[in-house]
Amino acid sequence: MIDDPEGQALFEAEARQLTESLEAGLLALRxxxxxxxxxxxxxxxxxTLKGTGGMFGHAALAAFLHDFxxxxxxxxxxxxxxxxxxxxxxxxxHDHVLSLLAGGSPEPGEQLLADLGALRRAGTAAxxxxxxxxxxxxxxxxxxxxxxxxxxxxxxxxxxxxxxIRPLIGDLPPPAALDPAELHIAWEAELPAGIGDAELxxxxxxxxxxxxxxxxxxxxxxxxxxxxxxxAPPSAxxxxxxxxxxxxxxxxxxxxxxxxxMMDRVGELVIAEARLxxxxxxxxxxxxxxxxxEIQRLATGMRDTTMSIRMxxxxxxxxxxxxxxxxxxxxxxKEIELRVEGEETELDKTVIEMLADPIMHLMRNAADHGLxxxxxxxxxxxxxxxxxxxRAQYSGAEVLISLIDDGRGLDAARIRARxxxxxxxxxxxxxxxxxxxxxxxxxxxxxxxxxxxxxxxxVGMDVVKRTIEQLRGSIEISSEPGHGAAIHLxxxxxxxxxxxxxxxxxxxRYTIPLAAVEHIIELPAEKAxxxxxxxxxxxxxxLVPFLRLxxxxxxxxxxxxxxxxxxxxxxxxxxxxxxxxxxGSSQTVIKQLSPLHATQKTFSGxxxxxxxxxxxxxxxxxxxxFGQAREEREAA
Amino acid sequence: MTGLSSSARPTADAAGGRDMVTFRLxxxxxxxxxxxxxxxxxxxxxxxxxxAPDFAPGLINVRGAVVPLADLRVPLRMxxxxxxxxxxxxxxxxxxxxxxxxxxxxxxxxxxxxxxxxAALEDLPGVGxxxxxxxxxxxxxxxxxxxxxxxxxxxxSAHLAGESGAQPTSGKDCLP
Numbered sequence: 001m002i003d004d005p006e007g008q009a010l011f012e013a014e015a016r017q018l019t020e021s022l023e024a025g026l027l028a029l030r031x032x033x034x035x036x037x038x039x040x041x042x043x044x045x046x047x048t049l050k051g052t053g054g055m056f057g058h059a060a061l062a063a064f065l066h067d068f069x070x071x072x073x074x075x076x077x078x079x080x081x082x083x084x085x086x087x088x089x090x091x092x093x094h095d096h097v098l099s100l101l102a103g104g105s106p107e108p109g110e111q112l113l114a115d116l117g118a119l120r121r122a123g124t125a126a127x128x129x130x131x132x133x134x135x136x137x138x139x140x141x142x143x144x145x146x147x148x149x150x151x152x153x154x155x156x157x158x159x160x161x162x163x164x165i166r167p168l169i170g171d172l173p174p175p176a177a178l179d180p181a182e183l184h185i186a187w188e189a190e191l192p193a194g195i196g197d198a199e200l201x202x203x204x205x206x207x208x209x210x211x212x213x214x215x216x217x218x219x220x221x222x223x224x225x226x227x228x229x230x231x232a233p234p235s236a237x238x239x240x241x242x243x244x245x246x247x248x249x250x251x252x253x254x255x256x257x258x259x260x261x262m263m264d265r266v267g268e269l270v271i272a273e274a275r276l277x278x279x280x281x282x283x284x285x286x287x288x289x290x291x292x293x294e295i296q297r298l299a300t301g302m303r304d305t306t307m308s309i310r311m312x313x314x315x316x317x318x319x320x321x322x323x324x325x326x327x328x329x330x331x332x333x334k335e336i337e338l339r340v341e342g343e344e345t346e347l348d349k350t351v352i353e354m355l356a357d358p359i360m361h362l363m364r365n366a367a368d369h370g371l372x373x374x375x376x377x378x379x380x381x382x383x384x385x386x387x388x389x390x391r392a393q394y395s396g397a398e399v400l401i402s403l404i405d406d407g408r409g410l411d412a413a414r415i416r417a418r419x420x421x422x423x424x425x426x427x428x429x430x431x432x433x434x435x436x437x438x439x440x441x442x443x444x445x446x447x448x449x450x451x452x453x454x455x456x457x458x459v460g461m462d463v464v465k466r467t468i469e470q471l472r473g474s475i476e477i478s479s480e481p482g483h484g485a486a487i488h489l490x491x492x493x494x495x496x497x498x499x500x501x502x503x504x505x506x507x508x509r510y511t512i513p514l515a516a517v518e519h520i521i522e523l524p525a526e527k528a529x530x531x532x533x534x535x536x537x538x539x540x541x542x543l544v545p546f547l548r549l550x551x552x553x554x555x556x557x558x559x560x561x562x563x564x565x566x567x568x569x570x571x572x573x574x575x576x577x578x579x580x581x582x583x584g585s586s587q588t589v590i591k592q593l594s595p596l597h598a599t600q601k602t603f604s605g606x607x608x609x610x611x612x613x614x615x616x617x618x619x620x621x622x623x624x625x626f627g628q629a630r631e632e633r634e635a636a
Numbered sequence: 637m638t639g640l641s642s643s644a645r646p647t648a649d650a651a652g653g654r655d656m657v658t659f660r661l662x663x664x665x666x667x668x669x670x671x672x673x674x675x676x677x678x679x680x681x682x683x684x685x686x687x688a689p690d691f692a693p694g695l696i697n698v699r700g701a702v703v704p705l706a707d708l709r710v711p712l713r714m715x716x717x718x719x720x721x722x723x724x725x726x727x728x729x730x731x732x733x734x735x736x737x738x739x740x741x742x743x744x745x746x747x748x749x750x751x752x753x754x755a756a757l758e759d760l761p762g763v764g765x766x767x768x769x770x771x772x773x774x775x776x777x778x779x780x781x782x783x784x785x786x787x788x789x790x791x792x793s794a795h796l797a798g799e800s801g802a803q804p805t806s807g808k809d810c811l812p
Contacts, residue, residue, distance in 0.1 A: 596691075597692060600686075615683065
């Protein structure tokens with residue numbers, strides 16, 4: 001019905017989302033076969049996909065899904081149990097849908113449907129539509145703009161013999177608020193006896209949600225069954241199974257590009273706002289200051305809203321992981337369980353998208369090289385099923401994503417030998433465990449022999465490393481031989497704008513990400529002199545190492561008498577940073593440093609201040625790691 | 637922002653003269669192709685990057701973008717007199733590590749845009765200069781003077797690869 005590129009792009013985006021959701025539902029059903037909400041979810045996805053597919057001219061897709069859906073109907077009404085073979089078949093059907101979407105041949109669909117039919121027993125032949133019924137037809141307000149034609153549905157009803165079709169105009173807004181592109185009129189009609197749900201569904205093809213079957217006007221007649229091709233009225237059971245879906249376009253799909261553009265504009269706005277605030281403060285004009293503050297409040301709100309739009313839960317890519325683990329389990333003949341923790345953790349959309357491939361590569365590696373076969377595992381006293389855990393959690397201004405397997409762990413000696421063989425380290429070089437394991441991320445480390453069909457899909461460990469670095473993140477690896485390995489990815493919450501604490505060190509200004517700042521204290525007088533005394537502070541009974549930024553940055557001159565310590569945190573570790581002065585907090589638009597300064601690990605980027613000068617942004621995890629390392633060195 | 641040049645090196649098959657901007661560094665006359673030149677700025681406030689090499693000591697704000705400042709006198713082993721009223725920053729477009737980048741290049745004085753004949757370039761004489769030959773494309777002529785064409789690609793690649801003595805001097809409290 002709709003033939004425009006924008007519509008197609010929209011459809012593709014929706015179809016992708018639906019197929020992902022469908023796949024996730026099917027995979028979840030494997031372990032929770034009787035879960036009503038999951039079955040309904042799968043059904044709903046199939047159904048919506050069919051509807052939109054048909055609307056956007058994917059006839060073969062709609063036809064296949066129609067039959068597939070009918071088969072799944074038997075599951076929904078309880079006449080067919082969810083079984084392993086059914087899930088397998090459904091996953092293949094899902095893949096077929098993807099292939100159809102990509103323009104593949106519809107041919108394999110027939111075999112799939114035949115198999116599904118074989119699985120499916122005869123459904124209960126419920127007596128349907130034995131009595132006359134009254135129905136209400138209420139289309140979604142955006143039906144017209146999506147190309148729907150209510151008249152066709154009404155004509156179809158007339159052909160079925162519907163009578164007393166009358167419009168309901170109670171929902172009409174006042175003329176001033178009336179949007180002619182929206183549909184506010186509903187209809188009621190009476191259906192004669194003997195009209196089955198299947199026939200009714202035929203008329204409401206693509207508009208199933210518009211149909212509502214009202215309480216039967218004829219006394220004594222049973223509530224019509226809700227089965228068959230999904231023309232289901234919103235029943236109490238369904239409402240209880242999950243939150244009702246927003247009826248009238250409460251969700252909107254926007255292209256990522258426009259969001260990026262918006263973020264750029266907000267970044268510029270924030271910089272301009274900082275300039276205005278600076279000028280206003282200098283002018284001392286109270287009216288101008290008031291306006292500047294108002295603008296600042298608005299810009300902050302704008303920034304927060306824009307960023308929240310871009311935040312996406314990790315859950316949005318977990319579906320791909322579940323499928324991958326399922327496939328890996330089949331291909332490798334290993335029992336693998338995927339555990340996901342913290343899937344509600346949100347990250348910038350760009351970060352999430354760029355993360356999917358590296359994480360999948362790490363999972364392939366874990367499944368292929370890490371996990372042992374079931375026999376091997378049992379012989380070691382471990383459960384036969386290997387577990388891969390993906391855990392996401394907030395940690396200060398960062399998100400920590402860990403990929404943990406309970407396999408054989410990394411072989412440090414072999415990694416060392418390979419590292420020497422490849423010239424990555426000298427034969428005499430002693431590396432800390434963590435640094436040694438990180439060798440597996442080096443470009444030259446992996447060999448062709450290692451690239452199996454599974455772990456060689458174009459992404460190597462060095463690509464994982466590069467991607468994480470591009471996202472200004474870092475990787476840590478730990479391993480316990482015989483018990484498994486863990487790879488921790490630390491990523492900044494956002495790539496664009498952060499709240500920063502502006503500080504001054506020897507007349508130079510630096511920004512510290514505010515989310516990492518724990519508290520600020522005065523530097524005790526006895527620590528003011530840079531001397532041999534241990535660079536430790538007693539903060540609430542805990543010893544915290546501190547770094548003198550003046551020393552670290554080789555600044556000129558001597559520090560004043562009232563230095564401050566900004567205590568920052570990364571993960572569980574904290575470190576104090578001495579500064580001369582706290583200037584205040586401000587919104588900070590992060591600009592990446594050029595490759596010329598890529599080796600300056602102390603800084604994660606730079607920003608432009610209100611007066612137009614550039615200030616460097618401190619890289620808190622780097623500083624904390626540095627402070628801790630020095631503390632250990634001094635303790636040793 | 638358009639017209640990114642992938643190379644600062646004049647193409648060998650360029651017919652006849654090529655537009656170059658002539659400037660002074662370490663008291664010597666140098667020239668860069670105008671194709672990579674975006675604008676010339678008066679000195680602006682520079683933010684020092686602690687522990688950065690002398691070759692790229694700071695950052696400047698060029699129309700809302702954070703741009704590194706590069707001092708070619710370091711790799712070319714030239715004396716570095718302090719900035720004066722003639723000092724300028726030439727904003728050029730380069731490709732660093734395959735990333736299109738904007739870099740500010742310090743000049744003691746910028747002269748003019750002129751046409752220099754590529755074909756008439758001479759090799760660096762073996763004696764008489766202290767310039768590292770790998771950083772020089774050749775010597776041309778402008779108004780009866782010799783003008784040196786620095787090889788920006790070579791200079792920046794060497795820096796990015798961590799050579800040319802452009803690394804920060806190591807210190808006890810310097811981060812890796």
